Amino acid sequence: MINKLVSKIKKMGAPVVVGLDPMLNYVPEFVQKKAFEEYGETLEGAAEAIWQFNKAIVDQIYDIVPAVKPQIAMYEQFGVPGVAAYKKTVDYCKSKDLVVIGDVKRGDIGSTSAAYAVGHLGKVTVGSKKITAFDEDFATVNPYLGTDGIKPFVDVCKEEKKGIFVLVKTSNPSSGEFQDRLIDGRPLYELVGEKVAEWGADAMGDEYSYVGCVVGATYPKMGEILRKVMPKSYILVPGYGAQGGTAASLRPYFNEDGLGAIVNSSRGIIAAYKQEAYSKFGPEHFAEASRAAAEAMIADIASIF
Numbered sequence: 001m002i003n004k005l006v007s008k009i010k011k012m013g014a015p016v017v018v019g020l021d022p023m024l025n026y027v028p029e030f031v032q033k034k035a036f037e038e039y040g041e042t043l044e045g046a047a048e049a050i051w052q053f054n055k056a057i058v059d060q061i062y063d064i065v066p067a068v069k070p071q072i073a074m075y076e077q078f079g080v081p082g083v084a085a086y087k088k089t090v091d092y093c094k095s096k097d098l099v100v101i102g103d104v105k106r107g108d109i110g111s112t113s114a115a116y117a118v119g120h121l122g123k124v125t126v127g128s129k130k131i132t133a134f135d136e137d138f139a140t141v142n143p144y145l146g147t148d149g150i151k152p153f154v155d156v157c158k159e160e161k162k163g164i165f166v167l168v169k170t171s172n173p174s175s176g177e178f179q180d181r182l183i184d185g186r187p188l189y190e191l192v193g194e195k196v197a198e199w200g201a202d203a204m205g206d207e208y209s210y211v212g213c214v215v216g217a218t219y220p221k222m223g224e225i226l227r228k229v230m231p232k233s234y235i236l237v238p239g240y241g242a243q244g245g246t247a248a249s250l251r252p253y254f255n256e257d258g259l260g261a262i263v264n265s266s267r268g269i270i271a272a273y274k275q276e277a278y279s280k281f282g283p284e285h286f287a288e289a290s291r292a293a294a295e296a297m298i299a300d301i302a303s304i305f
C-alpha cells in the first residue's frame with residue numbers, strides 16, 4: 001500500500017490527505033433533517049447523516065487527492081450504528097480507489113495489538129475461513145507500549161502489504177509533556193523516531209517502509225530533525241489548517257524529491273462551507289466547497305517546492 005500511496009501522490013501531484021472527521025454539527029441541516037426523517041433523532045439517524053455527508057464529499061475529492069483518513073472516534077461516538085458508518089465509509093473510499101488511513105490510534109500488549117492488527121489491517125480466522133473485518137490500508141498506531149505493541153502490526157503489514165503510521169511527535173499543544181522529555185540528553189520523540197526506523201527497516205516497499213510515522217505540522221523544527229532520523233518512513237503530517245500549521249513551514253518534512261510526507265486536513269476541508277472564504281457555496285453545496293478547499297490546499301503545498 002505504501003507503493004500505491006507513493007504512486008498516487010506522484011501521479012496527482014498532491015501530498016494531501018482529506019480527514020473524514022464528521023462531527024454532526026458539520027453536517028448541513030438539510031442532510032441531518034433527511035436522515036432524521038428516515039431514522040428519527042437516534043444513533044441510526046446520526047450515522048446516516050454522517051455517512052451521506054462523507055459520501056458527498058468523497059464524490060467531490062476522490063479524483064484530486066490520493067488518500068482519506070477517517071477518524072474512528074467521530075463514528076464511535078454514535079455507537080454501533082456509527083461504527084457501521086465508519087466501515088461503509090472505508091468501503092466506499094476504497095471503491096473510489098482512495099488509499100484509506102484508518103485513524104484508530106491502537107497499540108496494547110502484544111496479544112491485544114495482534115487482535116487490533118488483524119481486525120483493522122489483516123484477516124481474522126473464523127473456523128476454516130480467513131475474513132477481512134475493517135480492511136483499511138493503513139492504521140495509526142500508538143507506540144507507548146514499546147516493541148511488542150508494534151510488532152504484531154508490522155507482521156500483519158508484511159503479510160498484507162499494508163502500513164502503519166506510528167505517533168512520534170503529535171500536533172497538540174500538550175504533546176511536549178512526555179514527548180519532549182529528555183532521556184540521556186535526547187528528546188523522547190527522537191528515540192521513538194529511531195525505533196520507527198528500526199521497526200521499518202525489514203518491512204520495506206519499493207522506496208519507503210510500510211512503517212510510517214506521525215509528526216504534527218505545528219512543530220516544524222522537530223519535523224526537520226525527524227525527517228533525517230527516519231529517512232525511509234513516510235511522515236503523516238496532521239495539524240495543517242484548523243490547528244494553525246501552514247505550508248510555509250512544511251518543506252523540511254519532505255525529501256529533496258518532494259516525496260516523504262503527506263499532509264492531512266480534516267475540518268479545514270470537510271467543513272469548508274462554514275468558512276468565510278467558501279461561504280459563496282452555501283450549505284447546499286458543502287461538498288463543492290470541500291473540493292475547492294482541497295484544491296486550495298494542494299496549490300498551497302505545491303507552492304513550497
Ligand SMILES: O=C(O)c1cc(=O)[nH]c(=O)n1[C@@H]1O[C@H](COP(=O)(O)O)[C@@H](O)[C@H]1O
Binds near residue numbers: 019021172215240265
Ligand atoms: O494521527 C493523527 O492523525 C493525528 C495526530 C496528531 O498528532 N494530531 C492530529 O490532529 N491527528 C488527527 O488529525 C486530525 C486533525 O484534524 P483537523 O485539525 O480538523 O485537521 C484529527 O483526526 C486528529 O485526531
